[in-house]
Structure formats: structure tokens, C-alpha cells
Amino acid sequence: MASATCALCGVQAESEEAPLTWATSFEDGRKLVYCDRCARENVRNIEGKLDTVYW
Template structure:
């Protein structure tokens, strides 16, 4: 079971959730929070993706 780092939602099998690997380990964002925060997520991507 994982929980969203933004809203605290939990899921057994988080299909559609975003996962970010940090120094502390994996961080999860649910599909709703991912859609709401897509611009900030894109801003953190490596320039090589653009």
C-alpha cells in the first residue's frame, strides 16, 4: 500500500500514479494530484527531455 505525498490518498496497486525516486526513496503522487500539478512536475524534468 502506498500513499500520495500531496493529499494522503492511499492505494493498493497505484495504477496511473506518478513515482519520483529521491534520496529518501520513492515518492508517489496520485493521478488527481499529478494532473493538478503537472506544470511544476514538468519544470523539474531534465532539459534533455525538451
């Protein structure tokens, strides 16, 4: 079983499912998850639907 991994910093969740505090994004047909720290630091970019290459 693989644990959920933050797409930005690489931190891993304790379970396969991302915790409720993590953000989920779909880019280029891929599901990406971001830990609560990375999600807080990039909330404007996430809400603006900017691809991570522009963060």
C-alpha cells in the first residue's frame, strides 16, 4: 500500500488516503495532492487554478 505524497514537498501521509486537511488538484489529467503546509502557502495559486509550474 502506497501512502499519499505531497506533489510539492514530498511529505508522505500516514495512510493511502490524503488527510482531510490536504488539498487535491487535477492537472493534465493527473490527480495531485498537497499537504496542509504547501496548500496554505499556495492557496491563491490553487484557487486561481494556476498550474504548479507557475508557483
